[in-house]
Amino acid sequence: MELAVDAKPTYEVGARKWLITITVITCAIMELIDTSIVNVAIRQISGNLGATVEETAWVITAYAISNIVIIPLTGFLGDVFGRKNYFTASVILFTVASFMCGFSGSIWTLVAWRFVQGIGGGALLATAQTVLVETFPPEELDKANGIFGAGIVMGPTLGPVLGGYLTDNYSWSWIFYVNIPVGIIAAILSWKFIKGGKKKLSGKIDYWGILALIAGVGSLQMVLEEGERKDWFSSNFIIFFFILAITGIILFIVRELTTKNPVIDLRVLRNRNVAVGSALRFAFGIAIYCSVFLYPVFVQSFLGWNATRTGLLILPSAFLTGMLMGVNGALIKKGISPRILLIFGFGMVITFAYILYRLATPAAGEWEFLWPQLVRGLGFGFIFVPAASLTLAGLKGKDIGQASGLSNMLQLLGGSVGIAALNTYITRRIAAHHADLMSNLSLYSQTSNERMQGIMLQLQANGKTGEQARQMAMGIMNGSLSTQSSILAYSEGFMMIGIICAIILPLVFLAKIKKGEIADIGGAH
Incomplete structure (x- = not known):
């Protein structure tokens, strides 16, 4: 338009x-x-x-x-x-x-x-x-x-x-x-x-493009938010909105690429840097929202922390990220390539994911979570500014607003896609680990029999009958197994954040970076 x-x-x-x-x-x-x-x-x-x-x-x-x-x-x-x-x-x-x-x-x-x-x-x-x-x-x-x-x-x-x-x-x-x-x-x-x-x-307002966008993106968000609760494609509700999402998005793309006055000019994605920067923002959205999603669930469900304690531990990480934003701006201004900063930033997020994959255990305390969160904050501090600079550099006029809107939407969409996918992944990994660990609870396993007998003796000493003690001991053993399965699955969830960042990182080498290039925002006013 x-x-x-x-x-x-x-x-x-x-x-x-x-x-x-x-x-x-x-x-x-x-x-x-x-x-x-x-x-x-x-x-x-x-x-x-x-x-x-x-x-x-x-x-x-x-x-x-x-x-x-x-x-x-x-x-x-x-x-x-x-x-x-x-x-x-x-x-x-x-x-x-x-x-x-x-x-x-x-x-x-x-x-x-x-x-x-x-x-x-x-x-x-x-x-x-x-x-x-x-x-x-x-x-x-x-x-x-x-x-x-x-x-x-x-x-x-x-x-x-x-x-x-x-x-x-x-x-x-x-x-x-x-x-x-x-x-x-x-x-x-x-x-x-x-x-x-x-x-x-x-020109005329692109009402059909607006309608297709609302139908496509809105339905996609509905599928992502409600999919896990409704067991995905076993639900007619999810199937309906998935079809509506695909149809709406396809119609939206076709409409915006063919009309003379698009409400959102997707042609801006022909610029390689905009496409690369938007993809990086999508991955950044996955990393930030998934890490904020996994950490509170883990420490509150398995370590017994309250909401206040949970939140206070990640404040230093957030403040570190905030301080580093200004540092990144200064580094880019001095001629440091955004590519180098992005590699370092995503590298730190990958490191954070691996550390928590190893340290996320029932024995973990504040220290085991504080310093990995600081690594995470360090990484995030070196991602957003270089990614935004890469996306907007060299653009003119209204293209800046188009690229900014798209990259912001993709970052939020990355968070939604990431949380939905990670939630499904963890649910399935819990079931897989539960099945694997269940094989250890066998009449032929000396270790599990000894532990079972120990629990039963303790319960009988507290006044339970033999049958009551046996039933309660089985419940305790199964509960312990479920907790172990969940902890293993959540630790793998942290690792998945790192894997996604590692997959997206090579895209930075596709960007065309010209030293000193900045956005021309004159036409944006």
Whole structure:
């Protein structure tokens, strides 16, 4: 879709520049916190609203679906309504929906408002990066990417920490109410300081492309979120949405590549660096969201940690990542190749995955998880800025917004795909390990017989009859076996994160990197 090009852009300076930066980064962090803040409160919400755990899971699903649908449309909607109007309205929508979520008295009211909250939140994430790119001059683009990257890495990490603390000490409603004061201040600041009016669109609006995108990506997200709970393709529900997803995505791709005025110009992927950078962002999404998903489940399920303790241990890692974002920007500015930084970053994530594969045992304590998390933070700190720099370098005008929207969507989609695939993998590995270990519980195994007899004697000493002791001993042995199976499967889950990163890493050698090349954002204003 062609846009009228404004005059030569002017960039922000002084206090105004940093007020805009703080506003949009706060909004992006707030949006990303809400992608994971609910995860630790599922049981409390379920009990308070009288819903099943499966029904309560829709609180997460609804937000994810609306997020993934709206993100690639934000560039188009920002042009239609004006960047300032669209961003401010999204902040207000997100804030109002947050209040209504906390105030909800039934599970389906909460699900509906979470969907609305996701529409506002997805716009905050994608528009924030565009606003930053338009606020900083081209020579400071890596600094802008570093600031934005610190926010998007810290957001998912802070979610479980904040959610755990509020749920443990107050109630689940406060995980939504906490957004209200921040949202009010952000709405005022964005209306006062963010620039960007409506742009004159030439040609008809691509309504068919928008419809195909919503049907395809929304249905795909539905399949990913609900697949494991509904046993994948044994469910007609999943089969229906899978067919709708494939059909919608194919129609969307065909439409966007053939129409004169695409709502999302997929032709930008013909640029090799955009394609490589987007693939790296997809893998980055898998790594960050899957690591945040696996770690809390493991330590809370098998080590007995509460939500607050779980979250506090990964804070140092998040802060390390945030600090390194700025360092990366400076290194790229000094001429260090993004390729070198990406190799180091993904290498550290692979190292983190291998370490936890070896150390994730029932005997693990804080130290066994702290220093691998720091390795993870080190790796993430060296991925986002080089990947964003690689994606945007050399682009001009509106192509920046298109590439930014696509890469942000793919990063979130990577998280969804990764969690769904990893959850299925772990479930199946638990079953496989359980079957393998069960062979050791045999009448012909001296070790298992001795342990069985020891448990029975202890139970009989506590007043149980012989038959009661035998039944209880079998239950204890089976429970121990199930725990061991789960621990083995989760440790392999950590390793899978590293394997995925190792598979995607060679793509960095396909990128064309020209020293000193930066994005020309003049036409983006």
